[in-house]
Amino acid sequence: xxxxxxxxxxxxxxxxxxxxxxxxxxxxxxxxxxxxxxxxxxxxxxxxxxxxxxxxxxxxxxxxxxxxxxxxxxxxxxxxxxxxxxxxxxxxxxxxxxxxxxxxxxxxxxxxxxxxxxxxxxxxxxxxxxxxxxxxxxxxxxxxxxxxxxxxxxxxxxxxxxxxxxxxxxxxxxxxxxxxxxxxxxxxxxxxxxxxxxxxxxxxxxxxxxxxxxxxxxxxxxxxxxxxxxxxxxxxxxxxxxxxxxxxxxxxxxxxxxxxxxxxxxxxxxxxxxxxxxxxxxxxxxxxxxxxxxxxxxxxxxxxxxxxxxxxxxxxxxxxxxxxxxxxxxxxxxxxxxxxxxxxxxxxxxxxxxxxxxxxxxxxxxxxxxxxxxxxxxxxxxxxxxxxxxxxx
Amino acid sequence: xxxxxxxxxxxxxxxxxxxxxxxxxxxxxxxxxxxxxxxxxxxxxxxxxxxxxxxxxxxxxxxxxxxxxxxxxxxxxxxxxxxxxxxxxxxxxxxxxxxxxxxxxxxxxxxxxxxxxxxxxxxxxxxxxxxxxxxxxxxxxxxxxxxxxxxxxxxxxxxxxxxxxxxxxxxxxxxxxxxxxxxxxxxxxxxxxx
Numbered sequence: 001x002x003x004x005x006x007x008x009x010x011x012x013x014x015x016x017x018x019x020x021x022x023x024x025x026x027x028x029x030x031x032x033x034x035x036x037x038x039x040x041x042x043x044x045x046x047x048x049x050x051x052x053x054x055x056x057x058x059x060x061x062x063x064x065x066x067x068x069x070x071x072x073x074x075x076x077x078x079x080x081x082x083x084x085x086x087x088x089x090x091x092x093x094x095x096x097x098x099x100x101x102x103x104x105x106x107x108x109x110x111x112x113x114x115x116x117x118x119x120x121x122x123x124x125x126x127x128x129x130x131x132x133x134x135x136x137x138x139x140x141x142x143x144x145x146x147x148x149x150x151x152x153x154x155x156x157x158x159x160x161x162x163x164x165x166x167x168x169x170x171x172x173x174x175x176x177x178x179x180x181x182x183x184x185x186x187x188x189x190x191x192x193x194x195x196x197x198x199x200x201x202x203x204x205x206x207x208x209x210x211x212x213x214x215x216x217x218x219x220x221x222x223x224x225x226x227x228x229x230x231x232x233x234x235x236x237x238x239x240x241x242x243x244x245x246x247x248x249x250x251x252x253x254x255x256x257x258x259x260x261x262x263x264x265x266x267x268x269x270x271x272x273x274x275x276x277x278x279x280x281x282x283x284x285x286x287x288x289x290x291x292x293x294x295x296x297x298x299x300x301x302x303x304x305x306x307x308x309x310x311x312x313x314x315x316x317x318x319x320x321x322x323x324x325x326x327x328x329x330x331x332x333x334x335x336x337x338x339x340x341x342x343x344x345x346x347x348x349x350x351x352x353x354x355x356x357x358x359x360x361x362x363x364x365x366x367x368x369x370x371x372x373x374x375x376x377x378x379x380x381x382x383x384x385x386x387x388x389x390x391x392x393x
Numbered sequence: 394x395x396x397x398x399x400x401x402x403x404x405x406x407x408x409x410x411x412x413x414x415x416x417x418x419x420x421x422x423x424x425x426x427x428x429x430x431x432x433x434x435x436x437x438x439x440x441x442x443x444x445x446x447x448x449x450x451x452x453x454x455x456x457x458x459x460x461x462x463x464x465x466x467x468x469x470x471x472x473x474x475x476x477x478x479x480x481x482x483x484x485x486x487x488x489x490x491x492x493x494x495x496x497x498x499x500x501x502x503x504x505x506x507x508x509x510x511x512x513x514x515x516x517x518x519x520x521x522x523x524x525x526x527x528x529x530x531x532x533x534x535x536x537x538x539x540x541x542x543x544x545x546x547x548x549x550x551x552x553x554x555x556x557x558x559x560x561x562x563x564x565x566x567x568x569x570x571x572x573x574x575x576x577x578x579x580x581x582x583x584x585x586x587x
Binding site: 180249 | 444510528
């Protein structure tokens with residue numbers, strides 16, 4: 001009997017604990033689910049509002065439940081415009097305070113709005129997000145360093161030149177001193193050969209450098225803002241022409257105005273590499289009206305005519321063909337020589353869209369030759385692309 | 394005496410060549426390098442975007458004189474960020490672009506450059522900048538009723554001066570008026586594709 005009693009009691013205990021756990025779990029998970037739902041719902045609000053991060057388009061929502069009554073809030077969130085039109089004093093005041101930008105109606109139920117409000121009330125900033133951002137930034141820095149080394153050949157080359165020239169000078173001086181003073185090596189041919197080789201090496205370097213006079217390959221100046229094409233064009237996949245808008249219509253590809261930066265940076269205020277320091281320079285320029293003095297990297301001499309529209313719009317070239325893999329550069333480097341040989345080589349090999357572009361209809365002779373099979377293709381050179389006066393006039 | 398003179402001459406020559414070589418290998422990435430006899434190398438007239446001593450704001454690029462209208466350019470008479478003007482533009486502006494394949498293709502191309510970053514390739518508002526979490530605000534779905542029910546002129550107003558909320562910036566300086574209409578024509582086809 002006692003045994004049964006104990007058993008019963010134990011059973012009741014078990015039953016009770018199971019039900020409580022179950023109840024607890026349902027409440028807890030339910031709460032969690034609702035919180036998750038509220039978080040998703042707030043994604044819509046986040047377009048215009050922040051919690052504790054200041055005014056965006058609409059007011060900061062921190063402590064919003066304290067500022068207004070719940071019933072009023074529910075009504076306002078569901079359809080603010082209706083309230084403004086009905087002449088609700090607080091609603092009209094808010095509408096006017098926020099530049100008369102209407103808040104679109106939301107089809108949330110009363111219950112949903114309540115959970116949304118409690119989400120806003122209990123909102124704490126997630127430190128986890130920052131942590132990931134930090135490690136993200138670290139990985140970016142590491143990548144940045146990797147990139148720096150990958151673009152090092154410029155520096156390496158000059159260092160090689162420097163040591164080569166030093167070695168050559170030393171060799172010449174040594175052989176000269178041996179020739180006239182020490183006289184350790186009997187055969188004068190050795191001295192002469194060493195000196196000739198050294199002069200040959202130095203002469204070679206001089207010739208290469210003279211050929212590069214007036215060219216700026218590997219020119220990579222530091223810009224007033226550490227703008228990274230790698231982040232914008234590579235990581236964020238923004239089209240080149242989004243910012244360089246006139247590449248299709250103008251001689252110049254165009255440098256974006258500060259207002260254009262603000263298309264994204266009105267909201268994006270902190271970068272992954274430099275935080276807020278570099279982006280703050282845009283706001284500074286916008287406020288002061290002083291233009292940002294970007295440094296032009298790709299220059300051709302004034303006696304060369306180059307037109308972006310002709311190459312981008314008509315020739316349908318990819319930007320990367322001349323500018324290199326810009327989407328992998330943190331700081332822009334001139335990869336091509338932009339020399340005349342480089343231009344001509346491309347004009348000799350690049351095919352023209354001869355049959356599809358009506359502009360070339362007038363070249364009747366070439367069309368005839370193409371049709372009879374005398375020519376298999378038309379390259380830029382065939383239509384006068386390599387005539388002197390095409391680029392020099 | 395004779396040998397010493399010859400010795401010093403040869404040494405001088407070697408040093409001169411060495412110095413010439415050394416001076417030419419200054420590869421400072423901040424320096425554009427040297428030009429040899431730079432005739433017609435640097436431009437005498439002001440280049441685009443250059444500094445200019447003539448103008449008070451020291452910029453070569455100047456805005457058109459106030460009150461003048463460039464040829465082939467239609468002024469945009471509507472106010473920015475004004476709900477009333479946006480509605481008015483919707484009533485008054487008419488889409489002048491014929492809906493043919495060529496124009497749609499152009500619209501598609503322009504849409505992919507200027508709009509798809511945020512609004513997504515299919516127009517569902519899930520562009521890469523939003524889905525990757527880089528841009529915190531959710532872009533409007535362009536295939537939703539809100540946008541599709543707007544008249545062309547209203548969308549044109551939004552593209553030109555930006556959205557009322559200010560989250561979408563003005564794209565009038567980036568997209569030519571004709572291209573804006575072509576983008577709108579392309580938008581209308583997105584709904585059918587869905």
